[in-house]
Amino acid sequence: MIPFNVPPYVGKEEEYISTAIKKRKICGDGEFTKKCNEWIENRTNTTKALLTTSCTHAIEMAALLCEIYPGEEVIMPSYTFVSTADAFVLRGAVPVFVDIRPDTMNIDERLIEEAITERTRAIVVVHYAGVACEMDFIMDIAKKHGLLVIEDAAQGVMSSYKGKALGTIGDFGCYSFHETKNYSMGEGGALLIHNKKDVANAEIIREKGTNRSQFFRGMVDKYSWVEKGSSYLPSELNAAYLYAQLEKADIINEKRLKLYRLYYELLLPLKEKGYVELPTVPKGCVPNGHMFYLKVKDLGERTSLIQYLKEKGISAVFHYVPLHSAPAGRKYGRFFGEDKFTTKESERLLRLPMYYELSERKVEEVAEAVGSFWK
Numbered sequence: 518m519i520p521f522n523v524p525p526y527v528g529k530e531e532e533y534i535s536t537a538i539k540k541r542k543i544c545g546d547g548e549f550t551k552k553c554n555e556w557i558e559n560r561t562n563t564t565k566a567l568l569t570t571s572c573t574h575a576i577e578m579a580a581l582l583c584e585i586y587p588g589e590e591v592i593m594p595s596y597t598f599v600s601t602a603d604a605f606v607l608r609g610a611v612p613v614f615v616d617i618r619p620d621t622m623n624i625d626e627r628l629i630e631e632a633i634t635e636r637t638r639a640i641v642v643v644h645y646a647g648v649a650c651e652m653d654f655i656m657d658i659a660k661k662h663g664l665l666v667i668e669d670a671a672q673g674v675m676s677s678y679k680g681k682a683l684g685t686i687g688d689f690g691c692y693s694f695h696e697t698k699n700y701s702m703g704e705g706g707a708l709l710i711h712n713k714k715d716v717a718n719a720e721i722i723r724e725k726g727t728n729r730s731q732f733f734r735g736m737v738d739k740y741s742w743v744e745k746g747s748s749y750l751p752s753e754l755n756a757a758y759l760y761a762q763l764e765k766a767d768i769i770n771e772k773r774l775k776l777y778r779l780y781y782e783l784l785l786p787l788k789e790k791g792y793v794e795l796p797t798v799p800k801g802c803v804p805n806g807h808m809f810y811l812k813v814k815d816l817g818e819r820t821s822l823i824q825y826l827k828e829k830g831i832s833a834v835f836h837y838v839p840l841h842s843a844p845a846g847r848k849y850g851r852f853f854g855e856d857k858f859t860t861k862e863s864e865r866l867l868r869l870p871m872y873y874e875l876s877e878r879k880v881e882e883v884a885e886a887v888g889s890f891w892k
């Protein structure tokens with residue numbers, strides 16, 4: 518059986534977790550959390566990174582920091598995970614979904630400007646599969662209309678766009694360290710903050726609305742409730758698990774890219790015969806091998822292929838029922854313009870097994886099984 522995902526494990530996780538336990542420091546913001554924050558700051562060159570309990574919570578923090586109010590609109594793709602929209606719906610905002618580009622499955626940057634109204638406050642981009650959206654174009658629109666930009670870079674850790682790490686281009690970037698992502702702490706994420714002016718507020722929101730972070734740094738002599746907030750900081754035990762992986766990030770990244778390239782090479786003949794489409798990486802984007810997907814003819818063919826692979830012991834999956842057609846999406850959001858690609862492309866996309874410990878041998882096995890489907 519070849520599973521779809523196995524959570525990453527590199528070897529030092531137990532040692533670091535037991536270090537945290539022996540130090541009797543297991544709540545948030547201990548040594549490992551700080552090391553993870555610093556690692557992200559150094560590697561991405563962002564102003565400030567704060568580890569969070571999930572990417573969902575990082576997006577919620579971004580929505581709070583943007584001070585989005587009920588009735589205001591936020592432009593985003595419909596082809597994404599629920600949290601992209603839910604974080605803003607929790608603030609009473611209206612997600613306005615626009616169509617995606619079929620080549621990258623990312624928001625179609627050329628459709629954003631038309632969707633802007635006087636209630637629009639922000640654009641949320643999702644870097645699908647760790648491949649960047651057209652950020653120069655999007656940042657220009659945002660600047661022109663005075664909008665904030667939030668990057669859902671859940672899948673984009675270690676990817677870049679024109680030399681900039683994903684998550685560092687907009688006002689806020691959100692990473693995921695869920696067990697299905699390239700680097701993991703079980704459940705967890707990070708908020709990347711672009712502007713210095715937002716750092717103090719972010720620390721307050723993350724610490725239950727208190728100025729506890731400033732208190733620990735000796736900047737104030739008592740800590741108290743100063744703003745609205747929640748508890749968005751993860752336990753040291755989770756941060757310790759993550760730090761072991763961040764130390765090995767280059768090795769993990771290289772391995773995933775190698776598997777990605779191997780899939781691509783082995784499936785290329787199927788593309789040339791017109792059976793499948795393979796992912797594209799636009800110029801200027803450096804990806805991270807987060808996922809390998811292919812697109813088949815239609816929903817029916819995808820269903821048969823999933824079943825066919827399952828019988829061969831291979832778990833291939835699809836995801837994202839477009840948010841605008843889901844019950845909550847219909848209730849809270851609206852689709853702007855025509856759904857030319859979101860539904861159609863989402864129905865024919867299939868993800869193949871991809872994880873750090875996957876062997877090249879297994880990739881060959883999967884590619885061969887996929888190819889035999891058309892024989």
Ligand SMILES: *Cc1c(COP(=O)(O)O)cnc(C)c1O
Binds near residue numbers: 672
């Ligand atoms: C995984 C994912 C999330 C949610 O991440 P969590 O850490 O599980 O909250 C959000 N957006 C996208 C695009 C994702 O892939």
